[in-house]
Amino acid sequence: MKNAFLYFLLLLSFHSFAQIKGTVTDEKGNPLPFINVFEENTYNGTTTNELGKYQLHLKSTGKNKIVFQYLGFKTQKIAVPAEKLNLPLDVKMIEENFTLNEVIISTKDNPANAIIKKAIASKKENTRKTSRFKADFYSRGIFKLKNAPKKIFGQKIGDMNGALDSTGTGIISLSETFSKIIYEKPNNLKEVVTASKVSGDNKGYAYNTARSSFYDFYDNTIRFGINMISPIADNAFNYYKYKLESTFVDENNQTINKIKVIAKRDKEPVFEGYIYILENSWAIYGIDLDIKGYRMKEDVIDVMTLKQNFSYNEISKIWAKKTQSLDFSAGLFGIKFSGKYTYVYNNYEFVDSFDKKTFTSEITTVDINSNKKDTVFWNANRPIPLTTEEITDYIRKDSIHKVRNSPKYLDSIDKKGNKFKFLDPITGYTYKSSFKKFSLGYKGLLDFSSLSFNTVQGWNFDTGFSYSNWKNEEKGRQTNIDLKINYGFSDDRVRINGKYWHQFNNQNYANIQVSGGTSVAQFNRNEPISPFINSISTLFFKDNYMKLYNLEFAKIEYGQDIANGINLKGKIEYEQRKPLFNTTDYTFINKDKLYSSNNPLNPDDYINPGFEKHSLAKLNLTAKINFGNKYASRPDGKYNIRNSNYPTLYLGLEKGFAGTEKKYEFTNINTQIKYSHTFGNKGDFGLSLKAGKFFDAENIAFMDYQHFNGNQTYVGLSGNYLNVFNLMPYYTNSTNDSYFEFHTEHNDRGFIMNKIPLLNLLKSNLVVGYHLLAEPNINPYSEYSVGLDNLGFGKLKMFRIDYVRSYQNGFQNEGVIVGIKFMN
8 A cells, every 4th residue: 555655656746747837928917828838849739728827748858948839929939947847837928019011902912812822822732741640639628508597498407417506607518538549631530539537427428529620721611510611712712801910930930921811791601810821831820710600500609719729840840730729609598608629639640641441430439448537647647727617617516426326316306306296197297216217207188299180080189108217328228118198089089009119229229119009190101291280281271181090000120230331120010000081170260161081092082981991011121321431439339420422322121911902912112312412612412312113012002102292281391301392282193103202402501692782681591402203104293492591580590481383294383381490
């Protein structure tokens, strides 16, 4: 024990000996955050925190020269003898006083333009130098909330595990990581997270890894929700004006130009602020740019500020990104958000090439022991000192976590929450055991979210019971059991169905589901019209587009990832189908208008059923293939990352067998391709292609046809329309033969709209689309659409409006579709 204690003291003294600490201020004594601090001619460094404090871990203990570098201030080099390493090193930075006279930016002789042109011409060479490297990586992320209400939409939010004080203010998230990274431009990455720390969760793994930190201004665009135009993009002069504000010489006798970046048009995806360009090499010396939320189509965000500091190595002759910070502020409904992500790159090793086996589909690996590093490790290795606020948050939340996860505390909270109240039989009741990790629920008789109206059941609502178990949640093992009871007032019938679902793990996501019972089902299983929209359509317009039949079923499903990017699902079910008729003529208005019948094949036939009662067994197999799939491996799961350069392919087989009569049996093969891609700053392109073929299906039941998602309500609920024909009646083109379905949309993300005077004030996106359905023996059905997306009020951009024209046998229809995306 004595030896262990002595070793511990020696370890602490070594770390304190090999570390320099201090505070950096300006000439007036104000602390300077984000100062670049590094050992001369090395890629070993750090940055100051919000209070100007820094700590630098030295690679050697000889005579060290420490460089202090910051945009707008004179760089300082300070020699630190070994005997002074244990003393504080405070530094006072002096502002650069090399300024230029006012420059008129509209003339052809604007010196800033000449510098930017040379920077653009030198991009290929400068990016080549840093295109392949190994490095140590550190990240820290903090997210804060201010003025949070007690309730949101009637639901209590509490103190969020001790994060919020009585005013609704506090740190929601604080986390840190250390990684070893190998990177090759443009997008090859191998990252191993060696240390991870999450405030208030000693078992947690942080998500702020290196994958989200690569903002490279040598690229033409930088992704921030949408692709933002780099100030040195090939087409930068179409978007920016420039002003040379000052020129100064650094400690290496290199001249740096400070250039102000000015947006030509306010609504474009552009930055504003400063870019620092080195003379002769025309490389980036530093970045200090603002991004306004509306410019990246994220209106909730007020502004983001991105800063990058680069350091120079005399040996490698390379300017490399040393530190990076991303600050943001946002707000909605009076609630304020803010946050900061800070990144430090150390110990660069630049190489000419990597072995072909270096990069695989696994982008990130989180070491299983990464969350077990103790305080000594973090204090000794953390490159940026914690602020008092952050230290307090770690201590307080760790204490709260221990208390609130103890059996005694969990039982006391559950005891309070589990008290049975007088109105619980009506409003619902939940019994929860937080320590044993299970809950039992009863939905109550007044679940208004389930209340709807249709002409078969009239007013109907759901109640039921549920059971959830997440005892092995860390391994991804979860179980849910649900019993749903539906009652229709008009047909006076109770329908009950239940479902058991169990997931085995978070690695291949193997899961099984068993379900059965009785329900009403739409002939199109994709349910193209929602109960809410159908209720509005019937009660206010007397248009009953939803067509229903009675389904009694038993079903078992199993699915899992069988390889990287390949998921396989299998389902076998037995169904008994019975026709249903309208039982009510109730409506709010248009009382003289007749509802159509419940027969989708003949809406004017109120007597004959749409089909005969029958039963059928069905087998379904579906394979989903994400080409070029990437993934992150963590001890708590595998997380797939779709590669946007490749499409997703679906292959399906459906077999109907053991029918009441042979005519109901069939075979269907089908496929679907989904693809989406962002074309620089030109917008987002999306495509969906479906095709299929029925065999031996001449007389199958109508619910087994291939149905296509139509829309007769003139209301759209999805963010895009890559799976719907917005003017096609729901069942007019259903088929039991072969079919080809094609949808495509392009959202300009403001590329065109931002340039149109007055219309650019809407901050909207132009969307154009084309939709096609082809079947044998009938003329193709097609739709053309043009619309505006990202419409709304203030920061709420939840609406879309499209003008659509449809064609089949000549011009057929036209209409305006109002998209209400928040109802999706």
